[in-house]
Structures are given as structure tokens and as C-alpha cells.
Amino acid sequence: MENGAAQPVIVAIDGPSGTGKSSTSKAVAAQLGLSYLDTGAQYRAITWWMVTNGIDIEDPSAIAAVAGKPEIVSGTDPAGPTITVDGTDVAAPIRTQEVTSQVSAVSAVPEVRARITELQRSIAAGAERGIVVEGRDIGTTVLPDADLKIFLTASPEARAARRSGELKGADVNATREALVKRDAADSSRKTSPLAKADDAVEVDTTELTLPQVIECVVTLVEEKRAGK
Ligand SMILES: Nc1ncnc2c1ncn2[C@@H]1O[C@H](COP(=O)(O)OP(=O)(O)O)[C@@H](O)[C@H]1O
Numbered sequence: 001m002e003n004g005a006a007q008p009v010i011v012a013i014d015g016p017s018g019t020g021k022s023s024t025s026k027a028v029a030a031q032l033g034l035s036y037l038d039t040g041a042q043y044r045a046i047t048w049w050m051v052t053n054g055i056d057i058e059d060p061s062a063i064a065a066v067a068g069k070p071e072i073v074s075g076t077d078p079a080g081p082t083i084t085v086d087g088t089d090v091a092a093p094i095r096t097q098e099v100t101s102q103v104s105a106v107s108a109v110p111e112v113r114a115r116i117t118e119l120q121r122s123i124a125a126g127a128e129r130g131i132v133v134e135g136r137d138i139g140t141t142v143l144p145d146a147d148l149k150i151f152l153t154a155s156p157e158a159r160a161a162r163r164s165g166e167l168k169g170a171d172v173n174a175t176r177e178a179l180v181k182r183d184a185a186d187s188s189r190k191t192s193p194l195a196k197a198d199d200a201v202e203v204d205t206t207e208l209t210l211p212q213v214i215e216c217v218v219t220l221v222e223e224k225r226a227g228k
């Protein structure tokens with residue numbers, strides 16, 4: 001484009017837990033001057049609200065009835081992403097084991113997905129320079145017209161080792177089992193399951209370092225931009 005003003009670029013990065021979505025997306029967005037949205041944090045935030053308000057997580061109709069209540073706000077600066085629920089900073093409590101073990105059940109409820117998907121689309125549409133959005137269904141459902149779709153994978157062993165490295169002292173086998181269980185729940189739900197879009201580029205990160213994955217994605221974005 002003339003005058004150096006680039007068209008906004010929309011990048012969708014999907015994949016299961018521990019494949020490197022968050023670290024890669026934040027770094028790519030920072031490097032390219034784009035916004036960043038962690039959609040998993042939004043599903044965790046609504047789950048935190050359900051748990052805090054005593055909603056029965058086993059009862060999809062109870063979840064559906066209140067899905068519109070919490071106000072979730074995501075800050076999209078990749079250098080310091082934020083997440084609040086009704087004005088409360090929930091960045092720490094959404095990462096607890098309690099929320100992690102319940103999030104798949106809450107995120108499977110169609111009313112929850114409809115509400116959060118709408119929020120995600122409006123955030124993406126408002127990102128003036130473009131955005132990197134990471135999740136499970138971004139390329140397939142939330143932003144099917146994204147300029148670039150990436151699907152990250154890695155072996156369950158590599159993903160469990162990465163996650164238990166973060167959760168100090170966590171047992172690798174227990175972490176692996178919990179990951180595989182959450183993948184199965186996320187992949188088998190009826191409404192927008194975890195899936196690779198047909199036109200997504202699959203990157204297996206098992207044997208790659210994080211800087212290598214970031215470089216790979218930055219190169220793919222730049223190639224797309226050059227081809228526009
Ligand atoms: N290619 C990689 N090699 C080694 N460690 C990685 C790699 N990608 C990410 N990590 C580490 O693995 C952990 C999980 O990464 P994260 O980006 O949170 O994954 P996801 O968002 O897919 O769950 C983080 O501690 C991150 O630094």
C-alpha cells in the first residue's frame with residue numbers, strides 16, 4: 001500500500017493446550033504491531049464467574065440461563081493483556097486448577113459460545129492495525145475469513161512437560177492425563193469443537209523452540225501481506 005499504511009491483518013491461531021498458542025501469538029503480535037486476543041482467557045473468565053456465583057456446572061441449562069450476565073472485558077495489548085469480569089481483575093484466579101478443570105463443560109454450552117463469539121468478533125473488527133486471535137475455533141467459526149490461519153500441534157508428552165514446568169512441582173503424568181481429557185472434551189463437543197480449518201497451516205512444535213515457532217509464523221504473516 002502507499003504511504004506505508006498496511007491493511008489490517010487478521011491472524012487466527014488454534015490448537016490444543018500447551019502447543020504454544022499464547023506465547024507465540026503474543027510475540028507475533030508484539031513484533032508486528034498488532035493487537036492480541038486470548039479467547040481461552042474469556043472462556044476461563046466466564047467459568048470463574050459461574051463457579052464464584054455457585055452455578056451448577058453439571059447443568060447446561062443453568063449455565064445457559066445466566067450466560068449473558070457477566071461483563072467480560074479483554075485488554076488487547078500483547079505487552080500486557082488484561083481480563084476483567086464486572087470490573088474485577090481475574091487474570092490470576094482464571095488460571096486455578098478449579099477453573100481449568102471446569103472450563104470445558106462451561107465452554108461447551110451453546111449460549112456461552114454465542115455470547116463469547118460475538119464479543120470476539122467485535123474486538124477483532126475494532127483492531128485498527130489487525131489482531132492475532134488464539135483459541136480453539138477461531139479459524140473454523142469465529143473468524144473464518146482470517147487472512148492467515150495457523151493450527152499448532154505438539155505431542156502430549158511435550159505439552160505436558162511444558163505445562164508442568166509452569167505449574168511448579170506438578171506431576172507430568174497427571175498433567176498429561178488432564179490435558180488429554182480436556183482435548184477430548186473440547187474436540188467432541190457439538191458446538192464449534194477444537195478443529196483445524198481446512199485452509200489452516202499446521203505447525204508441529206514438538207521439536208521446535210519457541211523462537212523458531214515465532215519466526216515461522218511471522219514469516220507466514222509477512223508473506224501473506226506481501227501477496228495482498
Ligand atoms: N516450542 C516450544 N518449546 C518449548 N516450550 C514452549 C514452546 N512453545 C511454548 N512453550 C512453553 O510452553 C508453555 C505453554 O505455552 P503456551 O503458549 O501457554 O501454550 P498454549 O497457549 O497453547 O496453551 C509455556 O511455558 C511456554 O513458554
Ligand SMILES: Nc1ccn([C@@H]2O[C@H](COP(=O)(O)OP(=O)(O)O)[C@@H](O)[C@H]2O)c(=O)n1
Pocket residue numbers: 016017018039040041043044103104105107108134135136137138182186
Ligand atoms: N476459542 C476457544 C478457546 C478456549 N476454549 C475453551 O477454554 C479452555 C481454556 O483455553 P486456554 O486456551 O486458556 O487453555 P490452555 O491452552 O491455556 O490450557 C479450553 O480448554 C476450551 O474448553 C474454547 O472452547 N474455545
